[in-house]
Amino acid sequence: MTNAGVPVPPGFTITTDVCRYYYANKQKPPKELEAQQKAAMERLQKIMVKGFGNPENPLLVSVSFWRQVLHARHDGHDLKPRLSTTKWSRASPG
Numbered sequence: 001m002t003n004a005g006v007p008v009p010p011g012f013t014i015t016t017d018v019c020r021y022y023y024a025n026k027q028k029p030p031k032e033l034e035a036q037q038k039a040a041m042e043r044l045q046k047i048m049v050k051g052f053g054n055p056e057n058p059l060l061v062s063v064s065f066w067r068q069v070l071h072a073r074h075d076g077h078d079l080k081p082r083l084s085t086t087k088w089s090r091a092s093p094g
Contacts, residue, residue: 010047011061012040 001008014033021030041059045051050059 010044012037012044 014037018030018033022028041052044061045059048059050057052059052061
């Protein structure tokens with residue numbers, strides 16, 4: 001999209017390899033994932049000059065995932081990020 005001249009904000013990707021690891025390891029993420037996510041969010045905050053969880057100057061993020069990848073192991077929950085200064089939450093379908 002950026003090659004087409006469409007302004008696209010910076011971001012980061014958590015690959016399907018992480019998803020596969022998670023399900024293959026009793027729903028435990030790789031040990032390095034939390035540090036990598038934190039570094040990526042800090043990078044985004046610096047680039048965008050905004051703060052995640054900052055009500056005065058919020059960094060807004062979008063999360064998406066490919067249901068097709070998760071479908072075989074889907075446990076009836078959807079990822080629903082909530083604005084929080086500490087964590088993402090996982091909500092049951094409503």
